Amino acid sequence: MGQYSHLQFFRHTPNAQLAVYFSSKNINLGIDLTRLKETEAEMILKAFTQLPDDQQAEIEAEFQDVNALACEGGIAALIDESRFHDDDGFVEAVAAIDGFHSKVMWAFLEKPTYWRGASMFLHADNVSPSFWKKRNDLPNLPPHVDDEDIDAFAQAISQYFYSQQGRGKNCKVEPYRRNDKEYFFAYPEDFAQSGVEWVSNTLKTLAHHPAFEIIFVYSESEGSLDIYAPKNTKVVPELQRHFAKTILKLEALKDGSIDQRVYDLAPLNDNDFEFKLEAVEGISSVVVTRMRLTLKQGSRRRIMLEADTKNNSKAVYDLLGELTLPKYHITQVGVKVTFDALEGKRTKTRTFNITYPNSCALNYDGSDLKIRKMLAESGIEPKAE
Known part of the structure; x- marks a missing residue:
């Protein structure tokens, strides 16, 4: 908006x-x-x-x-x-x-x-996918979301930040269920701040205690936990442990790592590659609009290809074919998805980037879910290395 x-x-x-x-x-x-x-x-x-x-x-x-x-x-x-x-x-x-x-x-x-x-x-x-830190090796346990469990989770977050950083004296956690996932929005107390504000018709300097935000998204069926903790990514492993202990009732959580699956962009090097549109209803076309090539020889040597695909869906590939290049990896592609037109409405499109190893500017709701399913059926979805 x-x-x-x-x-x-x-x-x-x-x-x-x-x-x-x-x-x-x-x-x-x-x-x-x-x-x-x-x-x-x-x-x-x-x-x-x-x-x-x-x-x-x-x-x-x-x-x-x-x-x-x-x-x-x-x-x-x-x-x-x-x-x-x-x-x-x-x-x-x-x-x-x-x-x-x-x-x-x-x-x-x-x-x-x-x-x-x-x-x-x-x-x-609306949080950029690149800000989420995912772990997908948790046991498939039902979450405990009674009031006492949520209070214990909030207290654990509060104690951790207060002992380690001197903030977070208070914390509130709000749980919500969305389809088959559990969302937990945590609001620890941040350091005190002061700012200039209008109070009626008088300008005053007021002190206040803002909250900072952490979001947890848990999927029992996937055994996955996504955490959004801007400017606090180093503490994600500790947040995972507190979540496991208070919400999943696990006394210990094995050392894990952030999701290391990668997008396989190699198939897109083939001019004849076709996305599997039949896998999802409502998608009429998918076009590669740009490519970033990283040369295998040398360090940080990249070439960006971009072409007008309005009248030629293979314009980027045609441009690639005109060039004589040393060996390279495709490390980023721009993709444009066009959806079937609905009666009386303008045709919808979605443009996004997929970047090696595991960054994709798609969300996990609405039309973006359809696109993710199409990418999976097309063999581009993240796979364990």
Whole structure:
């Protein structure tokens, strides 16, 4: 989503929904939203800015939350959360509503218990794959997620960071189940900070205690644990052990390593290579748009090939064939996936890079999951070296 704007938000959200929202908070804007045209967003903005500052701040925070989920990924996260609540009618209901903002505002008003989980899922989905550290050799044990288990996990994280770094005195862990995976969002207390803030119409320097974030994603069926710990990657092995002890009830965890599987890019060197599109419904074409070649002789000698594939899907390969090159490895490819066009909608595409050994700029939700399955069927998926 782009930068939030009140005016843009009012333009995208139906007046009838805004009327329900303000009515639920017993706020009178002094205008009848149901009688306004959908194009008269300026009048709503003018009325909104007449509200007291504290009310505006509270509403703005909620509107920004709605705006953040008003996208395809946000809808997918809400659907995943609805499945946890066994709400079979949610998908049909949200599909009948036009526009992302309308869909999300409806969910905000009608399904408030879904909100926190969906927001957290979308946040995790937006983390770059390169930031996740994966271990895939854990025993296939069910996670323990009762209150006392979550409290013990939070206490273990707190004690570790407080003893090692002098921060993390307090910690909260929020667990969520998403399909067949368990998500744990941990918030240890960070070092105290001070900043300049506006309090009403006065500029003040205020001290506060922010939290830093760690995300754990566990799959019992895969025996895998993904950890997102920005600026704390060195402590990932310790975090794995604390997770295993408190959530999996393992007294000891053997020394392990980050997932060392690699993407096999060698097949892409063949001009006749074809991606297995029939393996997944909804994908109409896959094109290699660029290649990075690392020469076998010498150190850090690379060649980047890029060509216009709009009218020639093999343009990169044609360019490669025109060159006389020493021996090389393919260490990165740019890929463009085009999905089947849906009636009345623009054709969707997804462009991403795969980089040797094990970096792929795809997430693990929605259309990206389809692409990952296609890559697996095509023989490009990570394999143990």
